[in-house]
Amino acid sequence: xxxxxxxxxxxxxxxxxxxxxxxxxxxxxxxxxxxxxxxxxxxxxxxxxxxxxxxxxxxxxxxxxxxxxxxxxxxxxxxxxxxxxxxxxxxxxxxxxxxxxxxxxxxxxxxxxxxxxxxxxxxxxxxxxxxxxxxxxxxxxxxxxxxxx
Numbered sequence: 476x477x478x479x480x481x482x483x484x485x486x487x488x489x490x491x492x493x494x495x496x497x498x499x500x501x502x503x504x505x506x507x508x509x510x511x512x513x514x515x516x517x518x519x520x521x522x523x524x525x526x527x528x529x530x531x532x533x534x535x536x537x538x539x540x541x542x543x544x545x546x547x548x549x550x551x552x553x554x555x556x557x558x559x560x561x562x563x564x565x566x567x568x569x570x571x572x573x574x575x576x577x578x579x580x581x582x583x584x585x586x587x588x589x590x591x592x593x594x595x596x597x598x599x600x601x602x603x604x605x606x607x608x609x610x611x612x613x614x615x616x617x618x619x620x621x622x623x624x
Contacts (some may be wrong), residue, residue, distance in 0.1 A: 501620040542607045551606035553599065556582065556589035562603030566591035566610035567599035568619035573610065576603060
């Protein structure tokens with residue numbers, strides 16, 4: 476390689492596409508009784524020209540309004556008695572069981588609230604559908620993979 480190769484022909488560097496994304500917090504102004512789930516989600520997430528990477532980054536930046544992040548979903552698995560009791564179905568991300576909140580008989584007492592134990596495997600890895608996250612097998616497995624391997 477020649478000594479002055481980069482001096483005459485510098486490499487072309489491209490900025491990451493994420494830098495072109497504007498982080499606004501714009502939401503439509505509506506009366507409380509007219510609000511839908513789309514009003515909680517920033518408008519940029521509905522831009523179809525964004526790549527999957529950019530959409531994931533924006534979703535993370537705005538606190539996961541699309542409810543697709545397993546790591547964010549784990550925050551709903553502790554101190555959640557009111558949320559679990561308001562749910563129609565619950566799921567365990569340790570064993571994958573689905574059950575009614577009425578089937579939960581054991582609760583661990585935390586400093587703030589109560590955390591549910593799964594009735595099938597007796598582990599505190601329960602999430603309810605009132606959290607807004609899906610309870611399908613793939614999502615529960617993705618939630619439990621970093622914790623339970």
